[in-house]
Amino acid sequence: MDVKKQEKAVQMIADIRKHQQNSTERVSDLTSQVKDLKHALRLMQENSLVSETTVLSGGESKLNRYVSKSGSIQWKTEQKNLQTPEGVVKVDQYGILDDPNPSCSWQKELQKIASDRSLVRMFMLDPHTPQLDTKLFHHLKKAPKNIVPSIQKVFNDTSGNGAEWIPDEFQPDLYKTFQVERTLASNLAKVQVNRNTVLVPRMDRGGRPYKKGMLTSDDQKYTTSTVSTAQASLSITGMACRYLIDDAAAEDSGIALLPTLQRQIAMDLQDAFEDCMINGDTAGTHQDTISAWNIRSRWGASGLGGTSDHRRCFLGLRAASYDKSTTDDHGAALTYDDFLANVYKMAELGVQDVMCVVSPEVLIKYLLPMDEIATLDKVGPQATVLTGQVAQIAGIPIIVSRFIGNDMQNTGLFTGGGGGLSGMILFNKSSWNIYERKGILLESDKNIGQGAIELVATYRGIMASADAAATKNVSYGFNL
Template identity: 25%
Template sequence: MERDTIRAPVLTAAKALDLEGRIGGYLVVWGDATKRDLHGEFFTPDTELGLEWYPRRPVLYQHGLDGEMGPVMIGQIESLRADDTGVWVQAQLDLRSRWARAVMDLVQREVLGWSSGSLPHLVAVGTDGHIRRWPIVEGSLTPSPAEPRYTDAVAVKAAFEALGLPTEDLLERDAGEADENMDIVTGTTGRGDAIKRLPVAQEAVRPHAPAIEVRSKYADLDAVDMAFMHTWLSRSGQWTPSVNFMRELAHKAYRAVDSGQLDAGTLRALPVKSDELMHTGSEGFGQEWVPDVWSSELWRKARAENVVLPLFRIVEMPSNPFELPISGTDPTVYYVPETQDEDDLTLGSTNPIPDSQIGSGKVTLRAKKLALRVGFSAELAEDATLPLIPLYREQALRAMADAIDHVLLNGDTTTAATGNINSDDAAPSATSRVLAFDGLRKLPLVTNAANGQSAGGVPSVALLRSTRFLMDPRYALRPKDCAWIVDGSTYAKLLSISEVATVDKFGPYATVLTGEIAKLDGVPILVSPEMPLTQDDGKANTTGNTKGQAVCVYRPGWVVGYRRRIAATMDYLPYYDAYQMVATVRLAFAPLDSEVASVLYNITV
């Protein structure tokens, strides 16, 4: 959260106090109802600025939002002083940093102004635009202030020299040898020329004053928790998010984007001040992107933490159904002699290079919808809102993400009384999630049964290798593009095979966070809790499943299409005095051909 200062008609810009990187200027300039910034707000001497909180504060460039420099501290504010114009600061840039030297050059060219930064949950702005509380946390130098008046930055030593003032006095006062209360008074000459004053800054606090940490009741919630809380409670009409809540949510959301925890596109609708980050200064700002924060996190978490979904390419479906173009047969490469005759230059039948064609194909993606609905009482929300937010959010996210993995692995559109790989002895329920589309297991078990074989006992290296090579050799011979997916019981059996390298053996190449816990012949082995135990034929019945299985997939041979990312809504049902949470996703899944998976089933576990 930042505030661009209003440039005063006196020397309010960032000014270099000496050649060693000392700068000064007005960080805050007083205004009133007739002197507002471009956002209709203003500081007054009554604004709580927290000048006594810290002995020193960081100097940043563009509040740390510059795409190249980032949040680098380029110096420190050494003193702050409030006077009739505003708050004058003196700061020391760290000229050991190349960034600070570049910024100092801009200061000397008089193209920068000061802008103060605060934290969202500490700020209070009245309905009349009066900024009542703005504890200064940092001071920034910016070329694009929201208030264009009186914020130019100039070098203070150069200003002293231009005004004919002795710089020796400045250096002496910096060393603490001169009167701290001495000012150079502002006035005008008979010719109307302004005589600038350069206030001598006083230390804002004692050198060893303790820092103060202020925590709000939302401090333990992250941006996604707060967005979920907003989505949940604001729908009821019984809770309206406060200005402080929205400010803290905006602050945390931007930090999450900056750290890579949220997609930057999530905040595309958030208002900004000039070219700088803007705080949500009044109710209603940022309301439109709150659901995006929550839904974006659902999708990101599903892709980052699931075992099956991250294996495959994901495309956005502009229509439903969507025909995805894929490559077909390759052109033919020939041996040809050296070109010697003029006839060889023609495109006719005499050309020494025979022609061939590049084949093409397509795969059709048809999006299907998965959904969950959860209800809970208003009393539960009233009595335990804050503790429930992370719990409910995580449960909803995990349930939907697990459902996606389950369908990708076990999907089977068979609705007959027998034959479905998940319910071979009874027809699946009409709302069973596995009916969305055909998944990984069905291809080698049913669609191309030649790509499956029975273990008839415990797994072995020979069985696993031969199963992998049931796929077309052009796929099986690319171990880095393949992956094994097994159930937990089968993995326990694989641990007894010496050729299976577990994470303790392949060290930095382990990716345990995405489920990879072992390798065989360079092919990662992933354990999915969504992989079921089955009957001897690799299909599961409603009861009595005791056999394990291992599916080998060629990852580039499958594609996930989504028509709607995971979206969550929360509604209040007044006639039940209860809440209802609904999460949905529309996605498709398809192989590029029938050779991109194989399976070893009937494993004794």
């Protein structure tokens, strides 16, 4: 973590709060303050990106698990037969290139080189990467002693410099970029699922104890109680990004493009997922006029609102609040008591594990001037700080998201622009999870009609709650 960058971001937010509390012209320069807040948030995001680390497990001796009985290396995940007391079952076993928990620094670097090489080759018409092939060759020559015979066997059995046998498939590095904790989604628990429809059992009500009486007869029994159970059915959907790259790309330009492309794909999917977390709706008619909603100019003016719009992937927090009748019209004003009234809408689920998501405008105009708010410079080093948290109020962490718009009407909905209003969301984060079917998959194909290489990145996952439909686990305050 870059301490100086973090301190600069915290100080910028503290300065904005000081201005809001002491200036007589708090709102007159709101645009400039929003710009400064976005800069501070960007510094915090970049800082969390830099702090990403991969945990190494087991050491070099664990590399033997990728060596087969014949002495060959298992490069990618394969299905194996596992003998259990109940019989033989098929399990997926990671290979040396796609294991998310590399054993040592040599394997971690091997995964990065192979991933970079695979991605560069994806957007080349005639894949030819001598620079990366040479880099890979030299790295393999530095393999730990316990797998040197297996590595040498590959070179002895393969013509060329040994790069030919590295699978030209996308490896997990890009997905790790997507997983970096710098978004709203990173604050929710992630549940891995293995099918498109998931049934999540829940206990709506436990048993009821009764008073234990005196024994008065031989057949006397305790009073019975009934446990109330149910299940939530979740359908896993996905998102896709499609890119067209000039087929004249060479290795040098591919290597130069690589970091930008990796980051952009991850950012596109992150932004779309967070937008749906807040503004998604699965109703036949979306609650907002998304055909005209280019929120903060992020998505462009054309192609919005169709059946494939990303805001139709799953139910978002705003729409869920309307469904549960837990919205709160603040009437263009927000005091500390108003904030608590919004929390009150969640009943007992508003007592703990609550998280508040606000727009930059609401944070600056309404929350920072409150005496009750504590920015990170006041929270203290011993406090637990969530990813992206900028402050807290009443013990509730505050996260800023650009996808709470500043162009909504006084109904809390977007109906075509011109409203100029915003809002805030409170939700119990223990009630909402990310259900993930598959990480980022990147595929390429040649488009001879356009003289381009097509890249398609897909991600399959949703945010959902397994609570009963009427459970008040979210609240939306609007007209701010």
